[in-house]
Amino acid sequence: MTPPGSIVITGESIAGITAARELRELGHAGPITLIGAEEHGAYARPPLSKAVLKDDRADSTLGYRLDGLDVDVVRSPAVAADVGRRVVATADGREIGYAALVVATGARARRIAAPGQRGETVLRTLDDARRLRTRLDAARSALVVGAGFLGLEVVSACVARGIPVTVVDVDPPLRRILGPFVSEAITARAGDHGVRVVVTPAPATLTGDPVGGVRLADGTVLTADVVVTCCGEVPNTDWLAGTGLAGPRGVTIDQACATAVPGVFAAGDVTCLHTGTRTPFWSTAVAQGKAAAASALDLAPAGPPRDDYFWTEILGLSLKVAGPLPPRGEPDLAEGSVPGGSALLTWLGGNGQRTVVAYGKRMPVPKLRALAGQAYARLRPT
Known part of the structure; x- marks a missing residue:
């Protein structure tokens, strides 16, 4: 029998971990079950293509901690869901009931090898x-x-x-x-x-x-x-076959991270906004994890399910970006030197939104967001 208020989160992704933390922050005292597929547990993925490829000492710095959250962790992947009975089945034969389900199973690397062709190398885990x-x-x-x-x-x-x-x-x-x-x-x-x-x-x-x-x-x-x-990713939705939740671009969600199925919410790289847009960025996964947690508790999310911010480092150059993508043409405003590796670039969108790129230029994230006119948790949905 499913305990009252029981919430199941499938996926030890940043979206899933964020949802668990947010549930407790919002005062949820009921049971939370986190179903994961990674034998290593929850860990940060952005450093995999940066620090981990350079230094094996980075491997031990990636883990996400669940201390103090009182979460039951099941290290056996979800293999099926019965949304009528509100049950998730795992690979080890368990059936776990839920009052609300947060789907956060992420995505896997897209492969381009021919059937039977061996030795394709990808980078996702x-x-x-x-x-x-x-x-x-x-x-x-x-x-x-x-x-x-x-x-x-x-x-x-x-x-x-x-x-x-x-x-x-x-x-x-x-x-x-x-x-x-x-x-x-x-x-x-x-x-x-x-x-x-x-x-x-x-x-x-x-x-x-x-x-x-x-x-x-x-x-x-x-x-x-x-x-x-390195040809993109494929949402992990195979286990949702027959539920009506998954389409070719992932699990479709609305502005509250709710799906078309009552009691089921979704967050992170497994999702597709109802507009058809996929935004598989770390910051969006965090925003959606928080929104899905609030919605699972029948609360209004503090912000929309999209955060147009990301950063990367390419050939020793830091790139931080805030705002809608892609920007069109040349920037409307440019400060500094692009060839010199330090510039602030701004595009002014026709709808009043800005896209700002810190190209090799040191800039705190809050300031970058402010310049783009979209402070965290107050982003306007697109």
Whole structure:
């Protein structure tokens, strides 16, 4: 029998951990069960492509603590849900009832290998990062498929190790996310660091079995000691089959992180806003974890389920961004020097919103948010 007020959270992601913390902060005294799939427990993922690839001492600094939350942790992944009975089934055969369910199962790396093709290397988990780090220790060349944030962070790790590296994509680096102006600056920076950037008119395919290279649209084959796929992510929704919760872009949520099924809420990389937008950023996962927790308690969330802020570090350059993406064209305001690696760039949107990029420029996050006109927890939904 399900205890009154019992809340189940599936996923030891930052969204799931945030939801558990927020439930207690909001005064929930009932049972909380956290169902996780990671044998390592909950840990931060952003450092995997940064600190962990550079230094094995970083491995022990990633864990999230649950001290004082009085949470029952189940380390066996959710494999099915019966939303009529309000029960989640786990791989070890348990059935766990809930009064409210928060789906926070995150996403997995998108793979592009052909069926049966062995040896594709991706980076999503701590074990992935450890394996890649070991391979880079012995590598004399590397090839990265995908010039988004993750791909360029892997490129940066290769450059830091002195490994010649090529990055391949259908668009120039970061253009889809940060627009042409920042993309051109990052592409130039990559060239200055000896990175070969290859833009191909159609997606590259992996070659070899095990994988040892890529084939471009024109038939050219590039090879390297290490080939890494950084082509986005796929929401972990397979376990929700038959529930009506999951679509091709994830679990659809409204502004309160509620789904179409009563008593079920969702947060983090597994979600898709009802507008069709996916924002798989750490800051959004935190915002949604808080909103889902409030909604699960039938309280009004303090803010919307989206936080247009993120940061990365590429080739020694810090990039902090606040505001809607992607910005269009050249910035309306620019202070400092982009070639010099220290600039503040501002785009003024037609709807009055701003996008602000601290390009290598030191700036506290609250100030960046204030410049973008969207203080934390007061973001206007888009």
